[in-house]
Amino acid sequence: MSKIQDIRALLNKYLKELFLSTMRQCYADLAEKARQDSLSYEQYLLHLAEQECISRHNNRIERNVKESRIPRDKNMDTFDLKRIPGKVAHQVRSLVEGSFVDHKENILAFGNPGSGKTHLVCALGHELIKKGRKVYFAPCSLLVQDLLKAKQELQLSRILKRLSRYDALIIDDIGYVQQDRSEMEVLFTLLADRYERGSVMITSNLPFSKWERIFKDPMVTAAAIDRLVHHSVILELNIESYRMAEAKGKKNKKTEDDTMKDST
Ligand code: ADP
Ligand code: MG
Numbered sequence: 001m002s003k004i005q006d007i008r009a010l011l012n013k014y015l016k017e018l019f020l021s022t023m024r025q026c027y028a029d030l031a032e033k034a035r036q037d038s039l040s041y042e043q044y045l046l047h048l049a050e051q052e053c054i055s056r057h058n059n060r061i062e063r064n065v066k067e068s069r070i071p072r073d074k075n076m077d078t079f080d081l082k083r084i085p086g087k088v089a090h091q092v093r094s095l096v097e098g099s100f101v102d103h104k105e106n107i108l109a110f111g112n113p114g115s116g117k118t119h120l121v122c123a124l125g126h127e128l129i130k131k132g133r134k135v136y137f138a139p140c141s142l143l144v145q146d147l148l149k150a151k152q153e154l155q156l157s158r159i160l161k162r163l164s165r166y167d168a169l170i171i172d173d174i175g176y177v178q179q180d181r182s183e184m185e186v187l188f189t190l191l192a193d194r195y196e197r198g199s200v201m202i203t204s205n206l207p208f209s210k211w212e213r214i215f216k217d218p219m220v221t222a223a224a225i226d227r228l229v230h231h232s233v234i235l236e237l238n239i240e241s242y243r244m245a246e247a248k249g250k251k252n253k254k255t256e257d258d259t260m261k262d263s264t
Contacts, residue, residue, distance in 0.1 A: 022055040023048050064129045070137040070170070074122035083242065084116060088235050092120065095233065096127045100199060101167045106232040107201040114241025117203035121170050124201065133167040140187070141177040147186035156186065160193045168199040175206040175214040184215050188224055195227040202228065 008028065015024035027048055034044040065072065076096065081089045095107065107124065109117040125135040138146075150159040163169060179187070194200050206213065208225050215221040 020052055022052045026051050061129060061132075064134055065126070068125060068129060068135045068137055070122045070125045070129075070135065074119045075126045076123040079116070079119055079123045084120070084237060084239060088237060091233060091235060092124070095124055098128050098131045098133060100233065101128060101133055104196050104199055104231060106199055106228050107235065108228060108232055109201070109203045109235040109237060110207060111205070111235075111237030111239065112241055113205055114243040115237040115239050116242055117235075117237055118172050119242075120235065120237070121172070121201045121203055125168065125170055128168055134165060135168045135170065136163065136166040137170040137172065139172045140174045141179075143171060143190075144179060144183045144187050147190060148183055151182075151186055156189070160190065163190070164193070164198060166198065168201055169194065170201045170203075172203050174202050174204045175211065176204075179214065181216055184220070188215060188220055191224055191227055196231070200228065 011027065012024055015021070015027070030044065030047050030051070033039075034047070039047075081092065084092075100107065107121060109121055111117050122137065125137060128135050147156065147159060150156045174187075191200065211225060212218060212221045215224050
């Protein structure tokens with residue numbers, strides 16, 4: 001029993017049984033280092049416990065990113081805050097702290113196609129996940145199809161309950177696809193269900209004045225907007241399309257290159 005191999009075999013077995021996989025992986029190396037640095041037993045155990053906690057935290061975040069379905073590349077590191085109006089950049093800097101989900105506040109991002117709405121709300125979603133929140137991203141048209149199918153199968157309340165587990169729900173491109181009445185109804189049911197219970201982050205190319213196209217009926221439209229706006233932050237991205245600017249940039253570069261070629 002005193003042999004180091006026997007001790008390690010048993011230790012491996014116990015740590016496995018206790019689901020302490022990171023401790024199992026690194027106890028031997030850390031023990032060696034602890035001997036070299038003459039650490040106390042408590043300090044060694046502290047380092048081991050720390051490693052286990054760090055890897056569990058990272059694994060949980062990784063699981064939440066996957067489950068959120070937010071595109072990985074749409075994050076704050078790849079988002080250029082200098083491209084958006086100063087007021088919105090200021091709002092974003094405070095939103096990244098994430099307290100808006102504690103107050104069940106909504107974020108409504110408006111702007112032309114290509115102005116960066118989707119990227120921005122996704123980046124905010126990633127920031128929330130980093131802080132331990134659960135987020136779910138769905139294009140509005142797909143989400144509505146899922147809700148409608150669930151309704152037909154008498155499973156609507158189940159799916160609403162499942163969605164209620166997320167601190168924030170990103171509904172991308174509301175109003176982009178024309179919906180019929182039954183689709184609009186399930187969307188309204190979802191928004192009413194989340195009202196004051198969980199944050200919604202919505203992007204839309206349509207200003208509120210055109211939302212009757214989404215909800216068909218003026219009363220339903222007013223009720224939907226009223227619930228969304230009640231506790232909300234509105235981000236107005238009235239800027240040129242990023243795609244267009246990039247394309248123009250490339251075109252200008254090409255013209256410059258051609259001029260250079262011509263002059264040589
Ligand atoms: P929208 O949802 O408003 O139509 P997107 O968020 O899809 O626009 O943006 C269009 C493209 O431009 C995407 O590839 C996006 O990553 C990129 N983009 C937009 N705004 C920015 C920005 N401020 N910084 C970096 N990339 C951006
Ligand atoms: Mg978009």
